[in-house]
Amino acid sequence: MPFADLEPAFILDAVESLGLRCDGRVLALNSYENRVYRLGMEDGPPLVAKFYRPGRWHDEAIAEEHAFALELAAAELPSVAPLAFAGSTLHHRDGHRFALFPLHGGRAPEVGDRDTLRQLGRLLARLHNVGERAAFRHRGSIGPESHGERPVAWLLEHGWLPPELEDNFAALADTLLDAIAACIERAGAVRTLRLHGDCHLGNILWRGEQAHFVDLDDCLTGPAVQDLWMLAGQGEGARRAWAWLLEGYGEFREFNLAELHLVEPLRSLRLLHHNAWIARRWQDPAFPAAFPWFAGPRHWEEVLARMQEQLAALREPPPVPA
Structure with a gap:
């Protein structure tokens, strides 16, 4: 241990x-x-x-x-x-x-609020301005191989799928990775830079009307949109959230709208990578305690359902800020 x-x-x-x-x-x-x-x-x-x-x-x-x-x-x-x-x-x-x-205390930000999302957009633009000054030499990059192909192969090789779901998972993963590749191709060449890498609400502390970024443990190289998409959410309201985020972002840095083609590929890769991450850590007692449902067949049925949803999302046009 x-x-x-x-x-x-x-x-x-x-x-x-x-x-x-x-x-x-x-x-x-x-x-x-x-x-x-x-x-x-x-x-x-x-x-x-x-x-x-x-x-x-x-x-x-x-x-x-x-x-x-x-x-x-x-x-x-x-x-x-x-x-x-x-x-x-x-x-x-x-x-x-x-x-x-x-020690920094704080609460999670209210991401449905325009002023909050504009501030987060401004801060991320400034973070990316620093991020592009140099390159990481020893940290990874986000992409289909590292966050998609390898996690899928690991899950299958180590028998994490119930036997009756293995073939469906493998076939659906192949289709999903092909759709991810097609979206990346549509996005074209995009700049990569040093990123926070895991910019979800749990890694942002709001205190005194000011956001603080914490936990750079997953900082890596990738496109700017990787640090934005988790804050914009999904479904109804996402277009408006994108507009507010990019309104703030544009005050300090130009955002390449072609990167919006990468939003659903990145969401799909996070789904695959996250499940493999939990599986790889299963011998650590903290993981079964935190994710007691993970090893059951129902969870993997839900993963397949989410993969199907992501496949449909990958075939839709990218989000257009409202």
Whole structure:
């Protein structure tokens, strides 16, 4: 188990090895991929300790995450950047790697509100202006192979589909990937840049009428629309949400409307990638506890239904901002 030895005493010892003094309070925060804790400090406000999942990223990739967060903070973007101790933001203790962050509270933004979506659009445009200044060397890119073909192959190879659904899943996945490729072709050549990568509402904290971006653990290279589509939603109201997001975005950066052809491909890839991610982590006790329905046949029937819905969406014109 990757975090089996991550007991409170170990956590406190690791943090105090940096010269800090904890007051003994350790509160686990909501996190699956890594382990994140709020720590009380004797001489200052609480800090957040993030312990990285062993084997997921190598040190160079984590260093790029931290450097990007610090670059965003230097550009006065409201993001939560790691703290440096003895000139380093990544620390090692008995086989674990961890980083410390300031504690930022807040709530999820109200994305049905025009002013909120315009602000998020402005902030993401500024984030992308920073993102295009340089390129990642050690982090991945989002695309059909990494987020579609490989997850599908892994699920099938490791027997996650009920036997009676395997053939249907494999055939539907092939059709879905072909439709994704067709949409990408229609979009044409688009610029890629460094992105937040996982810009959903859980990674945005709203405090004092200001949004703060948190958790760059999935930062990667891809098209700008990857950081926008999850905020626009789906179905009724999405066209209006797109209009408000892009209204704000356009104040700081031009948006290539051809990237709207990528919205449903990216949604489809997230569906495939997300299911493979849970399956890959199933031996971590946090995952069966958080997703108890995942291993049942009903879930996979629902996945097939969602894949069918996505196939229909991929064949429709892209969203047009209202």
